[in-house]
Amino acid sequence: MPPRRHSASGYRGVRERPNGGFYAEIRSGDLRLSLGTYDTAHEAARAFDAAAWRLGRPRRQMNFQDVYTLQQALDVAPPPRVNSAQDRAEHTARQRRLLVAQEDERVMADWRRRHPEDVAYEQSYWARRREEDTRRRRKERLDKRRRKALASAQADLVNAGGSSFFTEEDERWFDIWLSTSDDTNDDDDGADDWSDWD
Numbered sequence: 751m752p753p754r755r756h757s758a759s760g761y762r763g764v765r766e767r768p769n770g771g772f773y774a775e776i777r778s779g780d781l782r783l784s785l786g787t788y789d790t791a792h793e794a795a796r797a798f799d800a801a802a803w804r805l806g807r808p809r810r811q812m813n814f815q816d817v818y819t820l821q822q823a824l825d826v827a828p829p830p831r832v833n834s835a836q837d838r839a840e841h842t843a844r845q846r847r848l849l850v851a852q853e854d855e856r857v858m859a860d861w862r863r864r865h866p867e868d869v870a871y872e873q874s875y876w877a878r879r880r881e882e883d884t885r886r887r888r889k890e891r892l893d894k895r896r897r898k899a900l901a902s903a904q905a906d907l908v909n910a911g912g913s914s915f916f917t918e919e920d921e922r923w924f925d926i927w928l929s930t931s932d933d934t935n936d937d938d939d940g941a942d943d944w945s946d947w948d
Contacts, residue, residue: 761795761813763802776801793828800827894928901925 759766765773767787774785774794785801788794795813802812803820817823862869901922904914916922 759791759794761791761798762811763798763813764791764794766791774798774801776805778805788828796823796827799823891930894925895930897922897925898928898930901928 759772763774763776763785765775767773771787771789772791772794773787774797776783776785776798783801785794785797788797799812799814799817800820800823803817803823809815814826817826901916901924904916904923905926908914
């Protein structure tokens with residue numbers, strides 16, 4: 751009989767679950783023994799090998815060839831995953847949140863289908879908000895550049911031996927350290943800031 755192929759996980763007796771975990775099971779004739787779900791495929795494969803040792807399987811049917819006794823297989827196998835009442839409660843809460851989110855998406859899709867004029871109004875509202883935000887940011891950047899240029903000119907004047915109309919304690923001297931790097935370029939419409947609302 752040809753050797754059995756390994757599953758997509760790369761290990762014998764291990765399958766990847768849709769939630770990202772790895773499920774291990776061992777079969778012996780008509781018997782299917784569930785070994786549980788593990789965080790990694792490696793852990794699930796170690797659990798499979800420990801069960802294979804207990805069932806007296808030959809080493810060629812195991813995932814790892816670095817184990818020579820049942821005790822070694824048990825030592826490297828992960829502890830069984832325990833599902834506590836808290837785990838079950840968290841799972842139930844996640845399932846409820848998922849159902850609520852799915853229902854919310856369904857209702858919103860229905861609302862958008864029934865009220866296209868409201869959808870158009872909402873999209874135009876957020877487009878106006880993006881334009882206003884872009885104008886405000888450009889104005890703030892221009893103001894910072896002007897303030898920094900004024901402070902730099904006054905500093906150059908004082909360094910050349912002249913006198914400044916800033917007093918020594920004038921807070922405008924701190925404007926020399928303003929960052930005037932462009933957080934958004936002039937072509938930016940601010941879509942990154944409001945992309946969640948489209």
